[in-house]
Amino acid sequence: MHLIPEFPASKLPHVGTTIFSVMSQLAQEEGAINLGQGFPGFPIDEHLISLVNKAMSAGYNQYAPMPGWPALREAIALKMKRLWDMDINPNAEITITAGGSQAIFTAIGALIQPGDEVILFAPAYDCYAPAIELNGGVVKWVELEYPHWNIPWDKLESAYSSKTKLVMINTPHNPTGKVWSADEMSKMANWILEKQLFLISDEVYEHITFDDRPHTSMALFKEIRQQTMLVYSFGKTFHATGWKMGYAIGPENWMREFRKQHQFNVFTCHTPTQVAFAEYMKDTTIYDAISPMYQAKRNLIMSALQNPVFEAVLTEGTYFQLLKWKGVSELSDVELAKKWTIENKITLIPISVFFPSQIDMRLFRLCFAKEDNDLIEAAARLNQIQ
């Protein structure tokens, strides 16, 4: 008799399918306008598509070197020099990844040992905590202060212990849209230095900020360079989230361990896309149009949204806007988001899922990276909600 072994206990017992997949599937089933999962709803640059086609036709169809296409890593090093005066060795300090999430997962896996504590700020993007837990790390949560999402420095201090190994930050911040100021970044850099910690700075929305609020990168703080991993995303910047490509920049020793894991997990990323990005990035003006384009979209939907039951909460960057719902219901925010998808044909993301204890602050995230006519129709549907 053939006995099938019993599948062991889950390594992530509290984790289900991500809210993004759940809400996107429901939106599709219900024919709703999907302002839930964050992805652009408009075409990408034809020139970028033609560069990928050109690379395929020219025969760039085999494995790229494991850390990434050399010309692309050089283009990234040049960009970091231009923006932040950072001197990077592209051979040792940059790895091209299958999106920002894989960069984050691998950076954590390379560093975290069982029992290590990691400080996360809540609300936090949902891929951080599981990656820490899978490596035996322990998450210590610090809640950002609503509604401006300021860092509570005293609480940060109390979250620290001799076991703290890593702090993870994200600016521009998903899901709140907060952009950390240069002062906040500098204070954090000093704190990391003083406490001798490692830092992962998730900056995937680096090119999307509003109202002249500049993005400040941790790349600016040379004194913590040897303990900082920076994470970026081509998908967010060039509107091609489905291409799943990003990169990590970090010190040689951390990157060496990072690549040991990357090589046996992903090995290397899609070659023609990397060849195309290397060429595309030669035009340094492409970044200038991104923030104004998104700011116009944010303003468009927010001026069409005329419903006193929703109050806008901040948004200095990213393509997300938080709304506070002031209606009355017994339903949780997750249930409300599902109800609105089914009844009003409009999908938002409930924010409780980004808090460790699922605090329901009646906050919902909308993604405004959509065609203008969809934004106007979405606002009309949101205006019907009570």
Ligand code: GLN
């Ligand atoms: N980053 C996207 C968001 O915040 C989601 C990506 C995903 O679904 N994994 O909506």
